[in-house]
Amino acid sequence: MGQVMFIVWRESVEALLVVGILHAWLANPDHGAKRGLPYLWAGVALGIAAAVGLGAALVGFTEVLSGDAQDYFQTAMVLVACALIVQMVFWMKRNGRTLKRDMESSLQKNHDQGTWWGVLVLVALAIAREGSETAIFLYGLGFGQGGSVPASMWLAVAIGFVLALLTFWLLQLGGKIFSWRLFFRVTEIMLLFLAAGLLESGLDRLISLELVPTLVDQLWDTSAILDDASPFGSLVATLTGYRAHPSGMNLLVYAVYWLFMWVLLKRASAPAKQVKAA
Amino acid sequence: MTAVVVTLFALGGPSLARADDLPTFKLEMNNGKLNPVRIEVPAGKRIKIEVHNTGTNAVEFESLQLRKEKVLAPGAQSFVVIAPLQPGEYKFFDDFHQQAQGVIVAR
Numbered sequence: 001m002g003q004v005m006f007i008v009w010r011e012s013v014e015a016l017l018v019v020g021i022l023h024a025w026l027a028n029p030d031h032g033a034k035r036g037l038p039y040l041w042a043g044v045a046l047g048i049a050a051a052v053g054l055g056a057a058l059v060g061f062t063e064v065l066s067g068d069a070q071d072y073f074q075t076a077m078v079l080v081a082c083a084l085i086v087q088m089v090f091w092m093k094r095n096g097r098t099l100k101r102d103m104e105s106s107l108q109k110n111h112d113q114g115t116w117w118g119v120l121v122l123v124a125l126a127i128a129r130e131g132s133e134t135a136i137f138l139y140g141l142g143f144g145q146g147g148s149v150p151a152s153m154w155l156a157v158a159i160g161f162v163l164a165l166l167t168f169w170l171l172q173l174g175g176k177i178f179s180w181r182l183f184f185r186v187t188e189i190m191l192l193f194l195a196a197g198l199l200e201s202g203l204d205r206l207i208s209l210e211l212v213p214t215l216v217d218q219l220w221d222t223s224a225i226l227d228d229a230s231p232f233g234s235l236v237a238t239l240t241g242y243r244a245h246p247s248g249m250n251l252l253v254y255a256v257y258w259l260f261m262w263v264l265l266k267r268a269s270a271p272a273k274q275v276k277a278a
Numbered sequence: 279m280t281a282v283v284v285t286l287f288a289l290g291g292p293s294l295a296r297a298d299d300l301p302t303f304k305l306e307m308n309n310g311k312l313n314p315v316r317i318e319v320p321a322g323k324r325i326k327i328e329v330h331n332t333g334t335n336a337v338e339f340e341s342l343q344l345r346k347e348k349v350l351a352p353g354a355q356s357f358v359v360i361a362p363l364q365p366g367e368y369k370f371f372d373d374f375h376q377q378a379q380g381v382i383v384a385r
Contacts, residue, residue: 142338142373145349150336150374204345210361217364228342229369231376237342245343 003194003238004153007137008160009167010187014092015130016168017180019044021100022123025107033107039116043123050124051131058139063147068209074145075205081140082198084133086261089188089195093268096184140198141238193240196257200241203253215248300326300359307350309333310375321365321384330355341370344382 019040026036058077065073095102103122110118139145143153171180206212223229223244228237236242243250301320305327306313319325331337331350339348339358346358363384372378 142347142349146331146336146338146351146354148336148351152335152374201347204342205347208345208361223369227369229371229379234340234342234371234373234376243342 002156002235003141004138004143004156005160005163006190006194006239007134007141008157009163010191011130011134011137012161012164013167013171013183015047015127016164017099018103018126018130019123020168020172021103022107022119025104026119031107031111033111036107036110036116036119039120040123043120044127046120046124047127047129047131050128051135054132055135055139055144058135059144059147059149062145071205071209075202075209077136078140078198078202078205081137082195082202084136085191085195085198086264088133089191090264090268092184092188140201190239192261194238196241196254197238198241199257200243200250200254201238203250207247207249212249214250215252217247218245219248219251221245300324302326302328302357304328304330305339305380306330306332307337307339307372307378309335309337310372310378312372312378312380315380317380317382319360319363319382319384322362324362325360326357327360327382328355328357336374338373339370340373341368341382343368344370346370347373 022040023037025031026033026040061073062070106122107119110116138157143149167183170178171183203212207214221244223233226236226242226244227233228242228244233242233244241254246254301323303317303319303325305317307329308331310333317327327339329339329348329350331352331354334352336352337350339346339350344360346360348356348358350356360382363382365385366383368382368384370380370382
């Protein structure tokens, strides 16, 4: 439930960031662009509809598929969710800085040409992107894998969204309490850990389907310190990929994952340093 | 000891025994209650656990130790096949109702 809340929170803040930038620009009387506002809201609605459609399709797939096919499908989706999270973190790292400027110059162009359909498409794509990522991440966390979604999960989604509104509002106050940069830095590390958790859970499924060997069945047993079958331990397992009884393959994949992330992070922050130095 | 190893090889080797021929154990999950809480199974044998969700909430049979995860809608039933186990205790739980903790004992 905590994981569901976190994902909805972070994705909603990103979507709100996009809508917020566009809304602030359009609603600014200096730009005389108020006519663009309905297009903005239509884009939001379209984007949400696309995301909900994808979510329903995922649950529908699960209902239709039976036995092994369902296991393969769910394993694939867990791994897709992991890859998407990693891709998203690095996309935001690259484009987050220029996101506002890019969108505003695109708005100016729309305004000059007197067409607002571009706004609609821009927003619809942005919301559909965040929304469909949310749908896939939540599915990867077990959401809807039984072909339906329990009420407690909807509650987690609602809380996550309310928290996002609150966070967005706090961030809008202009860095007095905490800043966008800090927000993205902290949540991107948490997301990379969550992706590691999804990777390990996907790997466990592959091992369980006997597609991947364990190498060593059980390297050690740390269940006395932190038991991954306890409520807190299983939360840690989902959020970090922790295993109390890791197999050789679990450990190997985990090490390779973080090595890979370390290289990517170093690469992603390198150009920023150059800019600062210049 | 040798006997156990031989049995493990004999069963683990082909590893594609049909799910319906396996020793089967029933597990009922009902809104966070497990029945039974303790399942005794033979060690060194592939086994099948039939999971029934008799409750009104979705449940998730999960065991990181056994590398199994299965989400079941209310009223649904399914099964998990577990590879031959070493003698010992293996914990499982309902990921949607985490107070529900059970154990599979292999001897």
